[in-house]
Amino acid sequence: MNYQALLDEIYTEVQPLFGQGHVADYIPELAKIDGRKFGIALETVEGECFKIGDATERFSIQSISKVFNLALGIRIVGDQVWERVGVEPSGNPFNSLVQLEYEKGIPRNPFINAGALVITDILLDHLDHPNEEMLAFVEKLRCLDINYNEEVAQSEIQTGYTNLALANFMKAYQNINHGVEQVLDAYSHQCSIEMSCVGLAKSFLFLANGGIVPKTGERIITAIQAKRINAIMLTCGFYDEAGAFAYLVGLPGKSGVGGGIVAVIPKKLAIAVWSPELNERGNSIRGIRALELFATRTGMSVF
């Protein structure tokens, strides 16, 4: 398969979709990003890397960090995470409050904000320096071009009223143990992590490789745990658009409101796309289309 030619072709074909969406602005710092940015990177489990456009520029990974959060949580406490968060698609926006009330403070899954806040709370029981240890974890996944963006983190901390409400609500149900400000601080820092498409593709490869980082041979989680994270990405990675992503693309994936999407083809590769203009569900318009074309033209999907 000539991946480079395919990425070139998809990049050109998807470019004209620019102008159809909006850059996220509910976190004020994110509104500053240039909506024309567009990059794609792919890395195979054998270590071949292909890229095009703004693939080496770092951007705010936002909710893509929820996958690192969950992987680290599972690595530390294993199946205990499922005592406090579910594995069902929510069918609701990523920051929705309504379901939590019906379901008594137990979030539907770890990839909506409420679920990630609970996993963060679990991590705080085990990490002495959560921000440093989260970065070190992602570096272990072979992504070395990574940093926190303190302006983005503070911007979210200062305006994250909905996340604060989610955390407080879950605390009322004893599903948040630490102080809500402490949980919000760690969560917002995770979301503010900046990585490039190349870095994201590299760092997701352990999920394509049964839980082992191909480059180093280090086992991060068990093969079953990797399968489960992929399954949750497929069913919950795009909030109330997870069904459409499975229908169009057919791959486990995770999006973020910074405009990034990473998808995994088990046993083969990880691919990351960045294009900041989002649709009304908070997912990258050109990102979804690029991945749809990639899955269709390669004939690769999990189905």
Ligand SMILES: NC(=O)CC[C@H](N)C(=O)O
């Ligand atoms: N979907 C997202 O990327 C949302 C992440 C963002 N930090 C928030 O909590 O609202």
